[in-house]
Amino acid sequence: RGxxxxxxxxxxxxxxxxxxxxxxxxxxxxxxxxxAGSLSGGEALPTRAAELSKKASTELDIPSALADDLVRAxxxxxxxxxPVLHQPGGSAFDLLDGSVGPGELRRLLHSERCEMLKVVAxxxxxxxxxxxxxxxxxxxxxxxxxxxxxxxxxxxxxxxAYKEVSSCPCFSANPDPAEVRVVVRQGLDLQLRVLECxxxxxxxxxxxxxxxxxxxxxxxxxxxxxxxxxxPQAAQGSSRGWLYCDADICLQAQCVGDLCLTVxxxxxxxxxxxxxxxxxxASRHPxxxxxxxxxxxxxxxTTEWLAWADCGSPRHGLEVVHCAHAAALVSLAWAAVVAAAxxxxxxxxxxxxxRLNSSRVLTSGHLVADAVEGIVSRSFLLKDAAGWxxxxxxxxxxxxxxxxxGSFEVDVVLPGLHRAMSRLLAxxxxxxxxxxxxxxxxxxxxxxxxxxxxxEGWRNNFPMGLDCFFDLIGALAGGAGSSAASAAxxxxxxxxxxxxxxxxxxxLPYQVVQHVLERMSSPGxxxxxxxxxxxxxxxxxxxxxxGLFLSDWYVAESMVLRRGVSGTLSDAGGDGSLRMRLExxxxxxxxxxxxxxxxxxxxxxxxxxxxxxxxxxxxxxxCRMLLPVVRC
Numbered sequence: 001r002g003x004x005x006x007x008x009x010x011x012x013x014x015x016x017x018x019x020x021x022x023x024x025x026x027x028x029x030x031x032x033x034x035x036a037g038s039l040s041g042g043e044a045l046p047t048r049a050a051e052l053s054k055k056a057s058t059e060l061d062i063p064s065a066l067a068d069d070l071v072r073a074x075x076x077x078x079x080x081x082x083p084v085l086h087q088p089g090g091s092a093f094d095l096l097d098g099s100v101g102p103g104e105l106r107r108l109l110h111s112e113r114c115e116m117l118k119v120v121a122x123x124x125x126x127x128x129x130x131x132x133x134x135x136x137x138x139x140x141x142x143x144x145x146x147x148x149x150x151x152x153x154x155x156x157x158x159x160x161a162y163k164e165v166s167s168c169p170c171f172s173a174n175p176d177p178a179e180v181r182v183v184v185r186q187g188l189d190l191q192l193r194v195l196e197c198x199x200x201x202x203x204x205x206x207x208x209x210x211x212x213x214x215x216x217x218x219x220x221x222x223x224x225x226x227x228x229x230x231x232p233q234a235a236q237g238s239s240r241g242w243l244y245c246d247a248d249i250c251l252q253a254q255c256v257g258d259l260c261l262t263v264x265x266x267x268x269x270x271x272x273x274x275x276x277x278x279x280x281x282a283s284r285h286p287x288x289x290x291x292x293x294x295x296x297x298x299x300x301x302t303t304e305w306l307a308w309a310d311c312g313s314p315r316h317g318l319e320v321v322h323c324a325h326a327a328a329l330v331s332l333a334w335a336a337v338v339a340a341a342x343x344x345x346x347x348x349x350x351x352x353x354x355r356l357n358s359s360r361v362l363t364s365g366h367l368v369a370d371a372v373e374g375i376v377s378r379s380f381l382l383k384d385a386a387g388w389x390x391x392x393x394x395x396x397x398x399x400x401x402x403x404x405x406g407s408f409e410v411d412v413v414l415p416g417l418h419r420a421m422s423r424l425l426a427x428x429x430x431x432x433x434x435x436x437x438x439x440x441x442x443x444x445x446x447x448x449x450x451x452x453x454x455x456e457g458w459r460n461n462f463p464m465g466l467d468c469f470f471d472l473i474g475a476l477a478g479g480a481g482s483s484a485a486s487a488a489x490x491x492x493x494x495x496x497x498x499x500x501x502x503x504x505x506x507x508l509p510y511q512v513v514q515h516v517l518e519r520m521s522s523p524g525x526x527x528x529x530x531x532x533x534x535x536x537x538x539x540x541x542x543x544x545x546x547g548l549f550l551s552d553w554y555v556a557e558s559m560v561l562r563r564g565v566s567g568t569l570s571d572a573g574g575d576g577s578l579r580m581r582l583e584x585x586x587x588x589x590x591x592x593x594x595x596x597x598x599x600x601x602x603x604x605x606x607x608x609x610x611x612x613x614x615x616x617x618x619x620x621x622x623c624r625m626l627l628p629v630v631r632c
Contacts, residue, residue, distance in 0.1 A: 006138075013141045022123065022145075023152050025116045025197075026161050029066065029109065045071060049093045056102040060109065061170050070105045071096075077108070103182070110186045117193035123149075124200035125389060127207070150208040155201045158194055159214060165190040166225065166256075168233040177242070184234045184243060188252040191229045195259035196388075202266055203392050205286045210267040212290035216297055219264060219330075223305070226323040227257030244318055254322055255380040261326050262381065262393045265333045270403040273340040281342055288341060291349050301334045302355040309361050312370055325371035331361045332368055332417075333400055339407040362408070365416010372424045382431040394428045398436075401425040402450030405457075415461075422454050422468040429475035437478035437491035445494070451476075455498070462503040463542040463595065464579075467628045470596060473499060474631035499596065499632075502589025510569065510578035512544045517569075517580065527570040530580060535563050538590050539598055546625060548602040559590060599629050 004012075012018065021028060045053060049071050057067035075093055126139055127146035169183045202210045210218075226232050231253035235243040243249055269287045281288060288294060305327045312324035335356040338346060346353065361367055375381060381393040401421040408414055429437055444450040455476070458469035478491035518533040537558040540550040550558065567582040584590075603626050 004138075009138045009141055013138075013145050019145065019148065021116065022120055023149050023154055024157050025120050026113060026165075026194075029062070029113050029116075046093050048096050049075070052096060052100065052102075052105070056105045059102040059172055060106055062109070066109075067105070070108055073112075074100070074105060074108050103179075106182070106186070110189070113190060114193050117190070117197055120149075120154075120197050121193070121200055124197060124203075125392070128200065128203055128392065147207060150201060155198075155208045155210070156214075158198045158201055159218070162191065162194045162198065163221065165194060166221075166230045168236075169230055180234075180240060180243070181246065181249065184231065184249055185252060187230050187234070188249070188256055191256045192252070192259060195256065195263060196390075199259065199262055199266060199392055199396075202263070205269065205272065209286040210263075212287060212293035212297075215264070215267045215287070216293045218260075218267070219297060219300065222257075222260040222264065223308070223323070223327070225260075226319045227260050227326040228253040228319060228322060229256035229260075231256075232319060250318055251378065254318075254374070254378060257322055257326055258375060258378065258381050259393070261329055262396050264330050265400055266396050268333050268337050270333065270336055270340070271399045273403075281340075281345065287337070288345065294351070295349060298334070298338070298351050301331055302352075305331050305334075306355065306359045306361065309359070309367055312367055322374070324367075325374050328361050328367045328371045329400070331356070331359065332404060335362060336400070336403040336407045340403070362414060362417065365414070365418075365420060368417055369420040369423070372420045372427075376423065376427045379427075379431075382427050384431070391432070394431055397424060398428045398451075401428070401454065402444070405453040406450060415465075418454065418457050419465060419468055422458065422465070422472050425451050425454050426468070426472040426475040429472075437476050440476055441491055441494035459498075459503060460505075461507050462505070462590070462592070463545050464507055464509075466542075466546055466595070466599070467625050469592070470632035471628040473592075474628065477632075496593070499593040500591060502591050504584050504589045506538065506541065506580075506582045506584070506590065508541055508545055508580050508582070510580060512541055513580050527568040529566060530569045531566040532561055532563055536561050538584075539595060542590060542595055543598060543602055546599065548599060548606060548625075550598065551601045551605060554598050554601070557594075559588065596629060596632055599625065603629060 045068055050068075053064065053067040053071045056062070056070060057064045060067070062070075075096065123142050124146050126142035129139060165187060169187045171180060171183055175183070201208055231243065231249065235241055267287065269285055272285055273281065308324055308327035309331050310324070311320050312328065314321065316324075335353075338351050338353055338356060341351065345351070356362065375397070380388075381390045381397065384390060401424045404417065405421050408417070429440070440451055445452050445455075455469075455472055458465050458472070462469070473495050476491060477495040513532075513536075516532050516534045516536050517530045519528060519530055537550060537555065538561050539554065539558045541561075543550050561582070565582060567580050569578055569580050571578060607626075
């Protein structure tokens with residue numbers, strides 16, 4: 001928390017026993033734990049406590065020394081919770097009664113494990129400039145300690161720990177549903193904690209890059225687990241299939257899968273391509289150096305993973321659908337890796353782009369859109385909550401959206417993918433503080449990199465996708481943290497400037513303008529030259545494209561498109577629907593900010609919230625559009 005002095009912090013970080021425990025955070029809770037130090041004192045246990053320890057050792061599958069420590073710690077916890085403890089001639093162990101069983105010790109053991117992993121995550125997070133950043137006095141110590149722990153093999157230790165805690169849970173001989181639920185939930189909780197540490201351990205490849213062989217094993221294990229951690233194994237058999245009907249357990253397992261997905265995306269090193277020249281990529285990129293593992297991974301993704309991505313139909317169960325969503329996003333991230341790799345490297349090592357390019361992951365927008373919507377609706381990675389800080393996963397998801405948008409012309413030939421990446425980018429920025437939005441406006445936008453392609457793609461297709469455009473602009477305004485940015489270049493000012501910049505071209509659905517069009521000629525290339533046969537208000541056409549109507553009080557200030565204004569009619573959306581594109585005269589244009597205000601009034605009027613006549617039911621377009629408009 002940064003509430004201690006630098007000298008006090010240094011004394012803690014120099015503690016050899018603490019460093020040893022952090023290097024193997026779960027080792028002291030397994031077999032041989034007695035040698036790693038006790039949870040409390042070494043006081044001998046009286047008869048009742050010894051019996052409880054022996055029973056816990058058998059049912060929890062832990063060594064007797066650890067079970068003894070758990071009993072001592074439990075008694076200490078019970079005694080600390082009493083306002084007054086009067087025990088003349090007695091002992092704190094007298095607090096143990098017949099109601100205390102191995103279940104209470106299981107809870108305490110789980111709590112101790114999670115607390116240890118939270119300490120590891122805290123150290124790693126602050127090593128990367130976590131919450132508090134450079135203002136925190138312990139940042140330098142955390143970085144030194146993290147470097148030591150990672151050099152001593154913490155990354156491998158965490159991977160082994162995940163394999164252990166994500167194996168099939170251990171139940172008693174005849175567990176009742178309550179025990180099954182507790183054991184499964186505690187196991188998933190541990191998996192979340194270990195994966196959080198794994199993401200942070202490999203976040204900076206200069207500190208600890210994930211070996212390619214480990215990545216290959218991770219990908220295979222995550223796919224076998226269907227990106228649900230230990231849930232599929234725990235639910236095997238007819239007696240525990242009801243676990244898939246427990247909403248809390250299923251959500252927890254899906255969050256495990258979200259972190260597994262983040263680990264894989266992180267290991268692809270999408271952001272490392274920007275820092276390397278084309279000649280240096282093959283020799284210095286942390287992933288592309290190990291050709292044999294890359295070829296193996298490429299073969300698996302372009303066959304098995306793409307096949308899984310096609311299985312995301314809602315008629316399938318949770319296990320299949322969630323795995324399909326994760327496979328779609330992993331395949332998409334891999335497509336960005338292959339696209340960013342030099343052509344000579346791809347040809348030399350057989351990394352063909354053909355299957356990826358023709359896959360439904362790229363050509364069908366709904367596969368990736370459904371996967372993104374799942375992450376957004378769970379919001380586990382997108383929002384910080386008590387005990388969870390996910391700045392690193394958000395940065396990785398933001399990097400995925402930026403890399404995909406920069407690698408492919410998503411706004412031109414892949415409109416569905418463009419919408420999905422816009423949705424993801426908006427959700428990530430909405431969960432971040434103002435500095436991230438400020439960094440977009442001061443770095444990515446001027447250099448025309450990353451999220452620039454997503455934002456400008458909506459301007460190029462205006463007014464199509466206005467809900468996504470307003471959603472993204474609202475998120476890039478900085479949200480609640482916008483005040484942290486400097487007044488000279490605040491995200492709010494930058495976002496407002498983009499909203500006030502007139503759109504000089506319109507891309508309108510044919511059904512919106514067909515009543516005022518006349519055909520002129522066919523210039524070729526699948527396009528047809530058309531012209532307006534009647535004058536019309538530009539803002540009226542924009543609102544009609546959203547299923548709304550122009551309010552009367554805006555008519556006088558609306559821009560008039562005169563009869564004879566020409567444009568082209570073509571399948572510009574790439575989805576088989578015809579669109580008319582109008583290029584407006586220099587000096588003319590439709591201002592998105594005015595459209596935003598018009599849509600606000602039109603939405604309220606369509607819902608009957610103004611003096612206009614209320615409709616019998618709220619239009620679907622109004623319901624979907626209201627939230628982005630309000631946010632923006």
